[in-house]
Amino acid sequence: MRIELNKKDFYEGIQTVNRAVSSKATLPILSGILLKTEEDRIKLVATDLEIGIKFYVDANIIKEGSIVLPAKYFTSIVRELPDDKIILTAEPSNNTAQIKCGQAQFNIHGSSSDEFPLLPKMNSGINFTISQGIFKEMIDQVKFAISEDISKPFLTGGLLKFEEEHLVLVTTDTYRLSYRRIKFNEIDITGKRVIIPNKTLNEISKLLNNNENLVKVLITDNQILFEFSGVTIVSRLIDGQFPSYKQVIPNKNNTKAIINRIELLNATKRASLLAKKDSNIIKINLEENQLVITSNVPEIGQAYERIPISLTGQETEIAFNATYMMDCLKVISSEEVILELSGSLSPGVIKDNSEDEYIYIIMPVRSN
Amino acid sequence: MRIELNKKDFYEGIQTVNRAVSSKATLPILSGILLKTEEDRIKLVATDLEIGIKFYVDANIIKEGSIVLPAKYFTSIVRELPDDKIILTAEPSNNTAQIKCGQAQFNIHGSSSDEFPLLPKMNSGINFTISQGIFKEMIDQVKFAISEDISKPFLTGGLLKFEEEHLVLVTTDTYRLSYRRIKFNEIDITGKRVIIPNKTLNEISKLLNNNENLVKVLITDNQILFEFSGVTIVSRLIDGQFPSYKQVIPNKNNTKAIINRIELLNATKRASLLAKKDSNIIKINLEENQLVITSNVPEIGQAYERIPISLTGQETEIAFNATYMMDCLKVISSEEVILELSGSLSPGVIKDNSEDEYIYIIMPVRSN
The missing domain is CATH 3.10.150.10 (DNA Polymerase III, subunit A, domain 2)
Structure with missing residues (x-):
């Protein structure tokens, strides 16, 4: 593998996928970032098996290949490089990458990309689109009320629910409940409900832009996929029954x-x-x-x-x-x-x- | 005591003296800030007995008086007040202050100012002036090499030394030594040397402006006083013999x-x-x-x-x-x-x- 690419674009991509790098790293390879050439781009992937993030960066691909590099070191090295062209080479023989930029040169030991888990393939399911700015606002208005009580996993995420004329996002930690809905007319998926994990909602909110560009969402039985601004996020969904929140919302007052x-x-x-x-x-x-x-x-x-x-x-x-x-x-x-x-x-x-x-x-x- | 003053000025003054508030507070009163009316100003004082900071804020003094208020609560309350006129009243009878600003009103229990230690009076000693910007630069160029080893107290500060044509500031933690000198012609104090504590140098550096206004400095046997931009700082000096640094500085090289x-x-x-x-x-x-x-x-x-x-x-x-x-x-x-x-x-x-x-x-x- 041998690629040339711009430092700024590369660092932005690394920062994006870095959010999915496992902080606990039960599996050592999950503390790494996968780099893989694909046509005229380099694909970056990180996952902690609960959430996976994929991002493409334009690059001049001189020789195809792939490698997994330790996220912490790799990220800080690229951050400190001068604003210049980076030449990254990696030999499959020893799983070591060489990074050159200006007068600086680094060798970093990595792992074979064969060991890196594939993000789940999701072909069919419920799909819809939503404006980035509105989805970000929905998440930000409810995420703080998500429970951290792991003994009740169904409360450790936000309920996304398709009602007849609305899309609803609800969270509760039993001390408070936060509910946001928007007008939404996709009658064929009315009644569908999924629970999206806390970390996924938080990371998506940070990556979403406050504009009207669309997020594509695809939901299968146990996974949810988001695509926007070149970022792909795949997350597991939380099993279990979210509490019946409607009866908690008082319908009269004194x-x-x-x-x-x-x-x-x-x-x-x-x-x-x-x-x-x-x-x-x-x-x-x-x-x-x-x-x-x-x-x-x-x-x-x-x-x-x-x-x-x-x-x-x-x-x-x-x-x-x-x-x-x-x-x-x-x-x-x-x-x-x-x-x-x-x-x-x-x-x-x-x-x-x-x-x-x-x-x-x-x-x-x-x-x- | 009853005073009216501007929130912004008051908060700036509180922040300034707050730097001297004792974080350990062996003596409970040292976790407080003294407020005392003086002519058409309110004097603010805090001290941890090693360093003391005094600052005056212009105020409309309706009734004279004084009180000591708990720094942590008092500071955060004034910070959160609207940008408006503050009316502060305190009754000596119960040592409680009332703070009013806009629609907000706070009562804070304080202590009698009689218990607050006086900053040491310093009338005579060596005195000189130095530009704020230059003094700040001198401190910033050496402060990181100050030792934190309390078993060698004479290394836990910076040596300020008056040489024949220079003023010198030196610090060392024995792994490195940092030396800065400036041209300085006050021959009558040549040979004088004092050790200024780490905290004092750090707090002064933060309060100094990067301009040519003067700092007045007064040195007695065991105290040093700085006056600039309306701030008065009094600090103890560190006893002991600073190591003979001159022999550490190599005078040739290969x-x-x-x-x-x-x-x-x-x-x-x-x-x-x-x-x-x-x-x-x-x-x-x-x-x-x-x-x-x-x-x-x-x-x-x-x-x-x-x-x-x-x-x-x-x-x-x-x-x-x-x-x-x-x-x-x-x-x-x-x-x-x-x-x-x-x-x-x-x-x-x-x-x-x-x-x-x-x-x-x-x-x-x-x-x-």
């Missing part, structure tokens, strides 16, 4: 307040400074024209803040974990949010100011 | 090379990627027209790089800790550096391309 989102976010952030470290509890009082946030660490001090609101229904009070409040207020895009309550012991609902496109359910905590 | 600084820095950085983690050794070969840097981790690979140089004297080779090399190459400002060697076992010398204003001595390591 109190409804419309609140400026940034004011509520900043006030919550300030009050959290004087909330107890472990529980992080802040108290919210909804009065006729104002919302009052308070917090108290007896040995340090108290916080108190008022925000003007527009209230419908009963005055009430409730206590929440401040971090859970802030998580959703950071990702809502509307200027105002709606807070719906039904007393101090029932879940609170925070919505953006649209037609139920974003719903966040948050369990109250005891404030004393 | 090999002298002139090398482009950035090329040498980047090549060293790249070679260090394949240097053994614990020892971080790179090898340098000086040949007639080129310097060759190599490194080797047998199980991973090798690095090799050539840099054109201008050589006088014998060809030679030597091995160094790559981090020690990079530390000095990052802070030299000249385009070229001079590397002087006397065989593989003698200390190497790296100088900037000026008249011995900056000298860095680095001990060789065995490369096998």
